[in-house]
Amino acid sequence: MTTPHPRSAIVGTGMIGAVHARAVRAAGGVLHGVLGSSAARSTQAAADLDAPHAYPDLDALLADDAVDIVHLCTPNTLHARQALSVLAAGKHLICEKPLATSVADAERVVAAARAAARLVAVPFVYRYHPMVREIRARRQVGEFGNWQLLHGSYLQDWMLPPDTATWRADPAASGPSRAFADIGSHWCDLVEWTAGVEFTEVIARLATTVAQRPMGSSASFGGPERQGAGPLERAAVSTEDAAVLLLRTGDGVLANLTVSQVSAGRKNRLWFELDGGRASAVFDQEEPERVWLGGLDGARILVRDPGQGSVAQRRLAHLPAGHAQGYADCFTAFTRDVHQVVAGEGLPDGLPTAADGLRSARLVEAVLNSAGTDTWTNVGRGALAVA
Secondary structure, three states: OOOOOOEEEEEOOOHHHHHHHHHHHHOOOEEEEEEOOOHHHHHHHHHHHOOOEEOOOHHHHHOOOOOOEEEEOOOHHHHHHHHHHHHHOOOEEEEOOOOOOOHHHHHHHHHHHHHHOOOEEOOOHHHHOHHHHHHHHHHHOOOOOOEEEEEEEEEOOOOOOOOOOEHHHOHHHHOOOOHHHHHHHHHHHHHHHHHOOOEEEEEEEEEOOOOEEEEOOOEOOOOOEOOOOOOOOEEEOOOOOEEEEEEEEOOOOEEEEEEEOOOOOOOOEEEEEEEEOOOEEEEEOOOOOEEEEEEOOEEEEEEOOOOOOOHHHHHHOOOOOOOOOOHHHHHHHHHHHHHHHHOOOOOOOOOOEHHHHHHHHHHHHHHHHHHHHOOOEEOOOOOOOOO
């Protein structure tokens, strides 16, 4: 049974697990427990996050009737199996993307969520920037006209050093795609949802720019701790550092996307431009307090302001204008919407669910197939509702 303040347990003790923990509390929930890659890591993480329970394994967590929501923040290839276990235990689920590393597994999770009548939410949290909501609201009333071109990029630099050690470089843990699945998927979700389009075809090129990397990290989730302080073994890299895509919507609108995890100086630059027949809009995630709006008579900058703009924007603009909101606020708003569903108060507009996770899996599969065949590739039909 759920409580007025839902109790969450977090599986995974890395950076994103800590982000989830902060969001749970900021959204009015209770951080009930933590599960790490071993009993010792669970105990340490519970102390670090001030959580009352440290679980020895997933079975123990799922047997705890006090837990309402499980947050999966584990390596990608574990998501589908763990998600199915969570749903079988009757818990609601927040699953870090990807929901699964194959379309077939994503479909199984969607089916299990429906059968269990439980929420599965996927943190495509960039939807929760107030100024993204402002662009979407203006699109819904026809301000931009018919789309002429959609374009943008998602650039990072954290994988540029050849000695960067992360499980994400190992396809056994991260899946067959890295840069696109990690961050290009965010761009596609955000642009499809904001612009109200569905990408139906893609042609993609992938590039691996660093031939070898250290594989893994100090611990493998669900596996043994790594003993000793010696260097990690280097291995050939088979997943992409960069990707370039040309996409086409069902209405024939062209889009292009550049994705990179090796662009020096770019920390987390998700950027898009939507060019319409009447006006254009630009959003930059590293400058989320403002959007650029263009027209034939010039351009202007629109700044987030809870006293101005659309209802959708003002719902999320909880600080006065000029007091910056950012990524952490997006995560809190997303988590608050999850809590609303768990409390039986309905599905908030824009909350990304298992259907969106399946949609993303279909896009990743199409990108990989296109890159492997050097051809335009159809994107499998998901459950995307354009609104």
